[in-house]
Amino acid sequence: xxxxxxxxIDQVGIEERVARFNTRSIKKQSKVSxxxxxxxxxxxxxxxxxxxxxxxxxxxxxxxxxxxxxxxLPTVAAVCVYPTYVAIAKKTLGNSGVKVASVSTAFPSGNSxxxxxxxxxxxxxENGADEIDMVISRGEFLKGNYNFVYDExxxxxxxxxxxxLKVILETGELSTLDNVRKASDIAIAxxxxxxxTSTGKIQPAATMPVTLVxxxxxxxxxxxxxxxxxxKPAGGISTAKAALQYLVMLNETLGQNWMSNEWFRFGASxxxxxxxxxxxxxxxxxxxxxxxxxxx
Amino acid sequence: MTKENIGLKWEYAxxxxxTDHAKINKQYELFINGKFTKPNSKKCYNTxxxxxxxxxxxxxxxxxxxxxxxxxxxxxxxxxxxxKLSGAxxxxxxxxxxxxxxxxxxxxxxxxxxxxxxxxxxSRDFDIPTAANxxxxxxxxxxxxxxxxxxxxxQSLGVAAQIIPWNFxxxxxxxxxxPALATGNTVxxxxxxxxxxxxxxxxxxxxxxxxxxxxxxxxxxFGATGAAMVxxxxxxxxxxxxxxxxGKLIQKSIAGTTxxxxxxxxxxxxxxxxxxxxxxxxxxxxxxxxxxxxxHVCCAGSRLFVQENIAExxxxxxxxxxxxxxxGNPLDKxxxxxxxxxxxxxxxxxxxxxIGVNEGLEIYQSDNCSLPKKGFFCKPTLFIGAAxxxxxxxxxxxxxxxxxxxxxxxxxxxxxxxxxxxxxSAGVWTDKGSKIFNLTSKMRAGVVWANTYNKFDPTSPFGxxxxxxxxxxxxxxxxxxxxxxx
Numbered sequence: 001x002x003x004x005x006x007x008x009i010d011q012v013g014i015e016e017r018v019a020r021f022n023t024r025s026i027k028k029q030s031k032v033s034x035x036x037x038x039x040x041x042x043x044x045x046x047x048x049x050x051x052x053x054x055x056x057x058x059x060x061x062x063x064x065x066x067x068x069x070x071x072x073l074p075t076v077a078a079v080c081v082y083p084t085y086v087a088i089a090k091k092t093l094g095n096s097g098v099k100v101a102s103v104s105t106a107f108p109s110g111n112s113x114x115x116x117x118x119x120x121x122x123x124x125x126e127n128g129a130d131e132i133d134m135v136i137s138r139g140e141f142l143k144g145n146y147n148f149v150y151d152e153x154x155x156x157x158x159x160x161x162x163x164x165l166k167v168i169l170e171t172g173e174l175s176t177l178d179n180v181r182k183a184s185d186i187a188i189a190x191x192x193x194x195x196x197t198s199t200g201k202i203q204p205a206a207t208m209p210v211t212l213v214x215x216x217x218x219x220x221x222x223x224x225x226x227x228x229x230x231x232k233p234a235g236g237i238s239t240a241k242a243a244l245q246y247l248v249m250l251n252e253t254l255g256q257n258w259m260s261n262e263w264f265r266f267g268a269s270x271x272x273x274x275x276x277x278x279x280x281x282x283x284x285x286x287x288x289x290x291x292x293x294x295x296x
Numbered sequence: 297m298t299k300e301n302i303g304l305k306w307e308y309a310x311x312x313x314x315t316d317h318a319k320i321n322k323q324y325e326l327f328i329n330g331k332f333t334k335p336n337s338k339k340c341y342n343t344x345x346x347x348x349x350x351x352x353x354x355x356x357x358x359x360x361x362x363x364x365x366x367x368x369x370x371x372x373x374x375x376x377x378x379x380k381l382s383g384a385x386x387x388x389x390x391x392x393x394x395x396x397x398x399x400x401x402x403x404x405x406x407x408x409x410x411x412x413x414x415x416x417x418x419s420r421d422f423d424i425p426t427a428a429n430x431x432x433x434x435x436x437x438x439x440x441x442x443x444x445x446x447x448x449x450x451q452s453l454g455v456a457a458q459i460i461p462w463n464f465x466x467x468x469x470x471x472x473x474x475p476a477l478a479t480g481n482t483v484x485x486x487x488x489x490x491x492x493x494x495x496x497x498x499x500x501x502x503x504x505x506x507x508x509x510x511x512x513x514x515x516x517x518f519g520a521t522g523a524a525m526v527x528x529x530x531x532x533x534x535x536x537x538x539x540x541x542x543g544k545l546i547q548k549s550i551a552g553t554t555x556x557x558x559x560x561x562x563x564x565x566x567x568x569x570x571x572x573x574x575x576x577x578x579x580x581x582x583x584x585x586x587x588x589x590x591x592h593v594c595c596a597g598s599r600l601f602v603q604e605n606i607a608e609x610x611x612x613x614x615x616x617x618x619x620x621x622x623x624g625n626p627l628d629k630x631x632x633x634x635x636x637x638x639x640x641x642x643x644x645x646x647x648x649x650x651i652g653v654n655e656g657l658e659i660y661q662s663d664n665c666s667l668p669k670k671g672f673f674c675k676p677t678l679f680i681g682a683a684x685x686x687x688x689x690x691x692x693x694x695x696x697x698x699x700x701x702x703x704x705x706x707x708x709x710x711x712x713x714x715x716x717x718x719x720x721s722a723g724v725w726t727d728k729g730s731k732i733f734n735l736t737s738k739m740r741a742g743v744v745w746a747n748t749y750n751k752f753d754p755t756s757p758f759g760x761x762x763x764x765x766x767x768x769x770x771x772x773x774x775x776x777x778x779x780x781x782x
Contacts, residue, residue: 008727010747013577023417025311025629034306216576223612247306252620256305 003146006185007220009177009213018208021249031244032282038243039066039275040074041261042268043101043232046081047108047200056085058296060092067276067293070283076272077261078131082107083124090128101131101166105156108170108199110135114152121159132156133166135199136183138173146186153190166194166232166265171210172202180210184217194230200267205235208249215253228257234267240278243271308622311629313416318406320493323354326362326516327499329369330509336361343492346413347626347635347671355492358517363484363524366513370455370482371530373510378482379452383439390438390477392505393498394431397424397470400501404494408466409626411493413635413672414589416627426752427470430770433754434474437775441479444772448781452480453556454532456778457525460495461538462488462637463592463694469495471769472535473512479778481533484513484525488538490638492516523549531555533778537594540692540718540763558767558777560594560759562692563720565741566713567597567749568703571606573725574747579613582698585723585749587621587676590633591696592641594764595721597749599682599689601709604702611680611700618676619664633696636672645674645695652679652688652697684712692718706735714740719761723749742768 026034044063046055056079063076078099079089089100102124106112112120121132134156140148157165167187171180187195195214198205211233218229231250237243243266250264258264273293280288323340325332337359342351358366378386397404401424408419441450456476460468465487476483487495499514515521519542526534526546536546537560550557567585569578585597602610626634636642653659660678667673674696682689682699689699703709713722722741724732736744742760745751752758757773759765767777 007576008572008574010574010577010727012748013574013580016748017577017580023421023629024308026308027311028309030307030309037306220576251306259306 003150003182003186006178006182009181011177011209014177014209014212018212018249021208021252022245024245024248026244026248032279034244034247035240035275035279035282036072036074037259038240038247038266039272039279040077041265042076042272043078043080043234043265044076044272045079045200045234045267045269047103051082051085053085053088055296056081056089057092060089060098062272062294062296063098064093064096066272067280070276070280073276073279077265080133080267083120083127083129086124086127086129099130100128101133102127102129103133103135103199105134107133107135108201110137111139114155117152118155118159121156125159125161125163129163131164131166132160133168133196135168135170136187138170141174141179141183146182149183150186150190153187153192157191164193165191166196166230167192168196168199168234169214170199170202171197172204177209177213180213181217184214188217188221188229192229194232194265196232196234196267198233198235198267200235206233206237206267208245211246212249212253215250219254222254228263230263230265231258232265232267237266237268238270238274240271240274243275308630310625312625313406313409313627313629315406315410315627318403318410320353320407320410324356324492324496324516326356326358326366327496327502327514328362328366328510329373329513330503330507332499333365335359336365341489343411343490345410346637347668349670349672352411353493355489355516358515358521360524362515363521363528366484366515367455367457367525367528367530369510370484370513373508374454374482377508378511379480381480383441383480386477386480387435387438389505389507390431390435390474393501394428394435396501396505397428397431400497401425401428404466404497406627407497408494409634412462412465412491413626413637415631415634416629417631418589423464423467426754427467430467430470430474430754434478434774438478441775441779444775445779445781450479451780451782453778453780454481455530456481456483456533456535457528457531458483458485458535459522459525459538460485460487462491463589463594465491466494466498468537469498472537475769475774476535476778477511479775481778482511484515484531486515486517486522486525489516489518526550533557535777536560543765556777558759558769559765560767560769561763561765562718563594563596563760563764564599564690564692564716564718565595565597565721565723566599566601566709567723568601568709568713568725568735569603569606569610570724570726570728570731571603572727574727575606575610575613577747578725579610579617581723581725581747581749582614583617583621586698587633587696588750590636590674592637592694593750595743595750597721597723598693598698599713600698600700601703601713602700604704607700607702611678614678615660618662618678621662621665621676623665623673623675624668633676636674636695639672641694642672642674645693645697648688648691648693648695648697649677652686652699655686655688657682657686657688657699684715690716706731710735710738714738717763720764721745
């Protein structure tokens with residue numbers, strides 16, 4: 001396949017469009033429903049070397065019941081962990097409907113052999129992962145070795161079986177929006193179910209301009225093939241206000257069909273608490289102290 | 297979120313800007329010699345809110361005697377104070393106006409939207425800040441005129457008669473007043489009859505800024521008032537922004553006098569999209585080009601030229617984007633397209649819609665927008681498959697109506713783009729820099745935007761070719777029409 005012909009991107013135009021999304025004023029019921037939707041779209045994430053089983057279990061509990069004392073809170077969409085914690089997460093979540101996502105393919109750098117990446121993925125899937133968050137080989141991509149990247153994604157997709165595959169482009173290392181578009185097109189063509197901005201380990205992580213470029217790739221693919229691809233901005237989205245701005249962008253770029261956690265996720269750890277805080281404010285009219293909201 | 301809600305369209309709840317902080321009098325008189333003065337004509341008319349058709353205030357209708365009074369006081373102020381004042385002192389007054397506009401920007405934005413029908417998003421984020429910027433920019437030039445025109449002695453002219461349109465009321469006032477004051481002239485300004493309120497607010501601001509009386513006079517009225525200003529013998533300079541027809545009249549009536557003239561008139565800009573353009577951003581640029589300020593923009597990109605091989609993609613994306621445009625209450629912060637400025641203008645636009653349909657063009661309007669029952673509103677509209685000979689392609693509509701033509705070669709598109717009596721602006725969309733320069737050097741248009749549209753900055757000159765007028769406003773070039781160089 002020839003990925004040299006991906007559509008070009010005008011960065012100034014992208015940034016202007018984003019600025020316009022950010023002037024939307026979201027109030028009242030449209031705000032409450034969006035805050036709940038955003039909470040329902042979160043992949044609650046812990047990806048640290050110092051993770052423990054105990055921490056993963058606590059996070060799973062929070063995923064199922066984000067906060068006490070606030071009415072009608074949805075669950076989050078999934079928890080996102082390293083492969084070694086998939087089994088315990090799966091067990092804790094049971095049949096709550098919250099999915100288990102596992103990073104794989106030598107996350108976060110992706111610098112490893114293909115066989116090892118496949119083994120890594122196999123291990124996560126066998127332990128019960130519903131979703132696999134893989135990273136692309138940015139080095140090969142930047143070299144221009146697009147077929148290598150394509151083949152690798154296709155191989156992991158095959159290993160995933162029925163698990164949905166999210167492909168992390170690590171846009172903070174791709175340097176230009178043209179590259180982001182190209183990488184999105186490659187991932188989609190190779191079989192990604194979701195495309196995802198970042199590992200959260202590299203700055204900048206998710207930004208609105210990058211996410212808009214990826215949403216446009218998804219839209220163009222949909223217009224050509226009628227096939228929907230999901231989107232997951234991850235890293236750096238920590239406030240309810242930012243989440244609403246992303247939803248405005250989603251709403252006006254891809255529209256209502258994408259406005260659910262089947263097609264859109266936020267990769268975040270601290271976002272949930274700010275959403276809870278804002279929802280509590282909408283229900284009770286005053287702000288909670290943050291001390292009332294658990295941080296696990 | 298319950299299952300039933302998932303996938304439902306997310307609609308934004310109304311988010312109207314408050315209006316109670318905006319102080320509007322029931323009646324406005326003429327601002328002459330630093331005071332609000334009863335008109336000699338004893339006549340007044342109603343100014344309305346085009347979004348609701350409600351009367352906002354009574355406005356004085358100045359007659360010839362009032363004009364004479366205003367011009368005389370401007371002339372006296374010129375001879376007595378303003379001409380003698382150093383550039384640095386003039387600059388202080390202009391800076392003061394800029395700062396007060398910033399301080400009262402919220403009130404001015406609300407009044408601009410109430411009286412003109414434009415979306416608050418635009419009056420708040422574009423009109424008012426840009427108006428303040430023009431005053432800031434020209435304040436900076438006031439004491440540096442010898443650097444603007446090296447090796448020349450710069451002389452001011454005297455009284456400038458300035459007549460401005462209704463599409464950007466306060467901004468156009470700023471474009472006119474700021475360079476005139478910076479170069480040492482005094483001003484008689486007439487806002488358009490349908491949108492006088494922010495200009496009258498500006499008169500209050502000028503009063504608060506303690507400008508010497510008569511340096512800026514703001515009078516209201518109709519065409520006859522404007523004609524009296526243009527023909528007044530004490531006027532040294534006429535600056536007009538508006539329709540080409542009136543521009544021609546003005547040029548005739550000052551023929552044989554020494555009055556200097558700048559005209560900024562109509563336009564029918566080509567917006568040209570090549571197949572190597574960033575298409576999604578180009579679609580956004582097309583939308584900004586034609587639907588900005590309901591299409592009431594003289595430099596609006598109202599003729600779209602798309603390269604044949606991408607026409608289908610561009611048109612389908614444009615239609616999809618139009619579905620997300622929110623048309624309605626101008627004061628709602630989420631409104632993208634507000635009200636048409638007047639009944640008269642709406643009738644004119646609707647007439648062109650009929651003409652386009654009768655000419656056999658395919659018409660497209662978003663089915664996702666319902667217009668308010670009261671007020672003057674128009675759905676954003678495309679005419680697909682248009683040709684050079686169509687009237688909707690040749691004539692300025694001044695509304696949210698875009699005609700779409702296709703082209704094959706660059707020579708063809710340049711020829712078609714230039715094949716129009718106007719020449720104010722144009723847009724070109726391509727990823728290739730060489731193509732941009734090739735095309736821009738051949739376009740007979742005052743402004744050519746590349747990979748963007750409708751960008752304005754005080755530092756950048758603006759003005760037209762051919763029947764779009766002459767003279768430049770903005771930037772260094774904007775000083776020249778207000779000075780004699782010796």
